[in-house]
Amino acid sequence: xxxxxxxxxxxxxxxxxxxxxxxxxxxxxxxxxxxxxxxxxxxxxxxxxxxxxxxxxxxxxxxxxxxxxxxxxxxxxxxxxxxxxxxxxxxxxxxxxxxxxxxxxxxxxxxxxxxxxxxxxxxxxxxxxxxxxxxxxxxxxxxxxxxxxxxxxxxxxxxxxxxxxxxxxxxxxxxxxxxxxxxxxxxxxxxxxxxxxxxxxxxxxxxxxxxxxxxxxxxxxxxxxxxxxxxxxxxxxxxxxxxxxxxxxxxxxxxxxxxxxxxxxxxxxxxxxxxxxxxxxxxx
Numbered sequence: 074x075x076x077x078x079x080x081x082x083x084x085x086x087x088x089x090x091x092x093x094x095x096x097x098x099x100x101x102x103x104x105x106x107x108x109x110x111x112x113x114x115x116x117x118x119x120x121x122x123x124x125x126x127x128x129x130x131x132x133x134x135x136x137x138x139x140x141x142x143x144x145x146x147x148x149x150x151x152x153x154x155x156x157x158x159x160x161x162x163x164x165x166x167x168x169x170x171x172x173x174x175x176x177x178x179x180x181x182x183x184x185x186x187x188x189x190x191x192x193x194x195x196x197x198x199x200x201x202x203x204x205x206x207x208x209x210x211x212x213x214x215x216x217x218x219x220x221x222x223x224x225x226x227x228x229x230x231x232x233x234x235x236x237x238x239x240x241x242x243x244x245x246x247x248x249x250x251x252x253x254x255x256x257x258x259x260x261x262x263x264x265x266x267x268x269x270x271x272x273x274x275x276x277x278x279x280x281x282x283x284x285x286x287x288x289x290x291x292x293x294x295x296x297x298x299x300x301x302x303x304x305x306x307x308x309x310x311x312x313x314x315x316x317x318x319x320x321x322x323x324x325x326x327x328x329x330x331x332x333x334x335x336x337x338x339x340x341x342x343x344x345x346x347x348x349x350x351x352x353x354x355x356x357x
Contacts, residue, residue, distance in 0.1 A: 076115045077345040080275035080313025083142040084123040093317040096280050101317040103145050109321040121184045122157030132189035138167040139174040155182040160190050160198045181349045182212040188220040188230025195237040203242045212246040217253040232260045239267040251276045257297050261304035275313030282323035307336035311344045
């Protein structure tokens with residue numbers, strides 16, 4: 074089975090480097106991800122554009138829109154990306170840059186970091202971004218749920234805010250990254266109700282294969298299992314890893330254990346193709 078990793082990172086972010094070294098124990102480099110993908114049958118990765126300055130760290134209010142992938146000087150050929158948006162840098166000039174960016178063949182969507190920046194999904198600052206997404210037929214990915222940085226503000230990343238945006242912009246497909254975890258039952262209702270909202274299953278656990286195995290036991294994932302059954306919407310779920318926060322192969326096995334086998338091909342491959350139409354050219 075071919076697999077698409079619809080949520081990963083390849084940016085020069087200090088916290089990602091630290092996590093790769095101390096928690097997930099992965100080689101956070103181009104060669105590292107290429108090797109993991111080859112060993113795991115992943116044919117394409119979709120990176121989430123993100124940058125930070127040495128002074129700020131992430132979230133970086135001074136980052137330039139669009140935010141891209143800057144871990145190394147080149148991006149591996151099996152990786153495309155979503156152009157990241159800094160709402161503090163959304164003016165006439167930055168919107169022109171964003172429009173130019175989304176027209177590149179390897180830009181598959183737009184990423185908005187709810188919770189890391191103090192704006193709700195329905196705030197007017199993002200309206201021009203939704204306009205560009207509609208014009209160019211691109212999905213918008215929202216960070217939802219817990220924030221990896223303690224500087225995040227959780228009220229802005231609660232998935233309920235996505236409902237208002239989805240109703241207002243029916244012509245745009247939206248993806249809730251991380252299924253809104255820990256508010257997965259709310260996330261389940263949002264994807265069940267709205268035909269233009271999807272959820273990716275990335276970043277539900279951080280760490281090594283051992284951590285993934287431990288979290289799979291006991292009651293830790295009961296809220297997620299409940300949400301998956303409640304939503305009953307496997308055509309709306311998209312596989313992603315959040316690499317380098319977890320190793321690729323073990324995370325694939327982890328998500329497979331949560332999804333009924335009959336829906337594996339949908340969740341791991343077909344749904345991403347449907348929601349990210351520009352990636353078709355990269356799939357052999």
